[in-house]
Amino acid sequence: MSSSKRLIINCGASRVTAAVVSSQAGSLQIEKLVCEDLKYDFSNDEAALGAIGEALKTLAHVHKLSGKATLILPGNQILTKTIRIPHIEEAKRAQIIAFEAQQNIPYPLHEVVWDSQVVGDDGVETEVLFIAAKSNTVDEFCGNVSAAGFSAESISAATVLDYNALRFAYPDVDDDVLLINIGARSTNLLFRNPDGFFVRNIQLGGNSLTQNIADSIGKSFQQAEAIKHKFFGGEMDYSDDNSVAKLLTSCSESFMRRMSQEITRSIVNYRRQKGGAAPKRILLNGRGALLKGLAEQLSTTQKVSVEFFDPLQNVTLDGAIDLDIDVLRLQTSEIIGEACRDMIPDAAGVNLLPEEVQKAMAFASKKPFLLIAAACLALAPLPAFVAFKQANSAYADQVQAIQADLQPLQSNQARIRSNQAQAEALGESIQRVEGLVNSKSNWIQFFAELQESLHQAEDVWLDKLNVVRDQPEGGAASYEVVVEGQMLVRQTADGAVNVDQEALSRRIKSLQSSFENSEFVVSSKSPVITWTSLRDGLNVLPFSINLVVDTTKPL
Numbered sequence: 338m339s340s341s342k343r344l345i346i347n348c349g350a351s352r353v354t355a356a357v358v359s360s361q362a363g364s365l366q367i368e369k370l371v372c373e374d375l376k377y378d379f380s381n382d383e384a385a386l387g388a389i390g391e392a393l394k395t396l397a398h399v400h401k402l403s404g405k406a407t408l409i410l411p412g413n414q415i416l417t418k419t420i421r422i423p424h425i426e427e428a429k430r431a432q433i434i435a436f437e438a439q440q441n442i443p444y445p446l447h448e449v450v451w452d453s454q455v456v457g458d459d460g461v462e463t464e465v466l467f468i469a470a471k472s473n474t475v476d477e478f479c480g481n482v483s484a485a486g487f488s489a490e491s492i493s494a495a496t497v498l499d500y501n502a503l504r505f506a507y508p509d510v511d512d513d514v515l516l517i518n519i520g521a522r523s524t525n526l527l528f529r530n531p532d533g534f535f536v537r538n539i540q541l542g543g544n545s546l547t548q549n550i551a552d553s554i555g556k557s558f559q560q561a562e563a564i565k566h567k568f569f570g571g572e573m574d575y576s577d578d579n580s581v582a583k584l585l586t587s588c589s590e591s592f593m594r595r596m597s598q599e600i601t602r603s604i605v606n607y608r609r610q611k612g613g614a615a616p617k618r619i620l621l622n623g624r625g626a627l628l629k630g631l632a633e634q635l636s637t638t639q640k641v642s643v644e645f646f647d648p649l650q651n652v653t654l655d656g657a658i659d660l661d662i663d664v665l666r667l668q669t670s671e672i673i674g675e676a677c678r679d680m681i682p683d684a685a686g687v688n689l690l691p692e693e694v695q696k697a698m699a700f701a702s703k704k705p706f707l708l709i710a711a712a713c714l715a716l717a718p719l720p721a722f723v724a725f726k727q728a729n730s731a732y733a734d735q736v737q738a739i740q741a742d743l744q745p746l747q748s749n750q751a752r753i754r755s756n757q758a759q760a761e762a763l764g765e766s767i768q769r770v771e772g773l774v775n776s777k778s779n780w781i782q783f784f785a786e787l788q789e790s791l792h793q794a795e796d797v798w799l800d801k802l803n804v805v806r807d808q809p810e811g812g813a814a815s816y817e818v819v820v821e822g823q824m825l826v827r828q829t830a831d832g833a834v835n836v837d838q839e840a841l842s843r844r845i846k847s848l849q850s851s852f853e854n855s856e857f858v859v860s861s862k863s864p865v866i867t868w869t870s871l872r873d874g875l876n877v878l879p880f881s882i883n884l885v886v887d888t889t890k891p892l
Contacts, residue, residue: 342368344406346396346487347495347671348478350385350413350542351375351521351624353392354668355402358676365505365676366653370660371400372668379521379544380558385414386474390481397486405490408482409671410689412496412538413522414474416449418442418467419535419610424460438467450475452687454497457533457611466536468494468687475689489690497685498674499527499622500534504684505677506650515616516646517600517635518670519543519625526600528607528616534685535611537603543625546592553584569629593631597638604639620646622670648673779890783857787820790851796825797848816886820852823877836871845880852884860885 342359357369373395377388396402418441422433434453439446451469482489499516516527521543528535551561567573568585604615619641636643648670678684791797799822807815828836845864853861862883870879
């Protein structure tokens with residue numbers, strides 16, 4: 338049986354773990370595993386990538402690791418978003434995902450490197466896990482990887498790898514399970530059910546407890562981290578009434594309460610989105626899961642059994658690995674999840690390695706063959722020249738044949754361009770019609786308001802209504818509705834010679850004020866009243882009013 342060997346490096350928030358993993362006949366073996374703690378101020382996010390770069394150099398120089406490697410980014414460096422898209426063929430899925438993601442993430446899409454993982458499909462909608470990282474973060478990360486002497490074969494996301502590890506380690510588990518992986522900066526929650534999985538990453542981890550301790554006892558973050566490890570690891574023995582012990586215990590209880598609340602909120606969110614049942618079992622993983630009392634707290638609040646996850650159940654270890662097996666179980670879940678991707682059906686995984694880097698690597702893999710070809714050409718110029726002449730003749734014949742076939746295609750291309758122009762013109766017309774349809778309800782309401790105003794004014798009617806739209810170059814659009822109408826003057830109809838023009842003006846201005854009460858009108862211009870009709874013996878008074886329309890509610 339042939340076997341494959343891979344170098345997988347999990348770049349966590351507090352340590353880097355590298356493993357040489359071989360797979361054969363459906364089984365995994367870890368041949369070498371080394372860990373390097375990151376040395377930086379954990380409260381400074383910007384220093385993390387530099388510390389990872391230094392740890393990678395240590396792996397290369399001290400532990401003699403090199404070559405192609407699969408890198409794993411931690412959850413706190415990754416944006417994970419669940420989106421739903423219509424069920425469409427896979428070839429068109431990426432465009433829809435990109436459009437939907439742009440509406441749901443806080444960054445422009447061109448500023449991130451992204452990939453996706455389908456987590457459910459009911460034939461009508463497809464549920465997709467959108468996973469992204471900032472482009473500048475990935476670029477800096479790739480630069481550190483290259484500077485350390487490694488070649489990034491792919492960049493995976495830690496948030497989905499627990500799903501693979503769970504399926505590989507517990508192949509017979511079919512009920513609803515919640516796997517909680519507590520890291521230094523964030524906690525990954527994986528909900529597994531018979532139909533798929535759901536992932537949520539919360540920004541709450543071991544460093545949150547450290548920061549709370551630092552604030553409580555007035556120490557620096559590094560000092561609080563050391564105290565945390567010693568106290569909860571049993572290296573510091575305080576009496577129960579010791580003030581420091583009480584503070585540390587209080588910080589621990591506060592952290593566990595926050596963790597329990599976040600988990601409860603995530604379970605509610607999961608059940609609402611997936612319509613599934615609550616988890617019947619909780620598995621803990623990650624070094625943060627060792628906090629004393631956490632398992633009992635979760636078991637009490639969630640009312641389910643809580644156990645520690647063992648990703649090494651179906652994995653063999655090389656005899657030279659002398660690390661504590663309990664420690665290995667807590668920090669190898671992501672590595673096992675990546676290593677078994679090719680061994681389980683429908684495995685989860687993404688690749689956040691930028692496309693240009695992938696192309697460069699593909700070209701680099703061809704360089705040896707290109708060098709061999711160049712050497713052969715230099716050693717045997719004559720056969721190569723003859724072959725070139727033959728190939729050139731064949732290519733010339735192909736060019737002639739292509740040119741002959743090209744003429745009808747060029748004609749078709751001209752027709753396509755003509756049709757495209759027509760289609761664009763029709764598209765603009767359709768957009769205008771759609772705008773008219775969308776404003777139909779506004780017009781109906783506006784006419785109803787005009788009718789109500791005329792009814793209240795009495796003896797008034799409208800003869801004409803015009804819409805004036807103005808779009809100045811570089812300025813905002815403006816809309817005006819010009820209404821022209823007449824008012825019956827009953828005094829002249831009764832034989833009166835002189836009429837009260839001020840009273841008639843007030844009636845028209847009152848009508849104007851009534852028009853301005855419409856939600857579509859922001860203001861109006863002074864009415865234009867034609868008094869000559871009365872002077873000519875007519876019993877009507879023509880007028881016109883310009884109404885300025887609200888541009889946010891166009892007609």
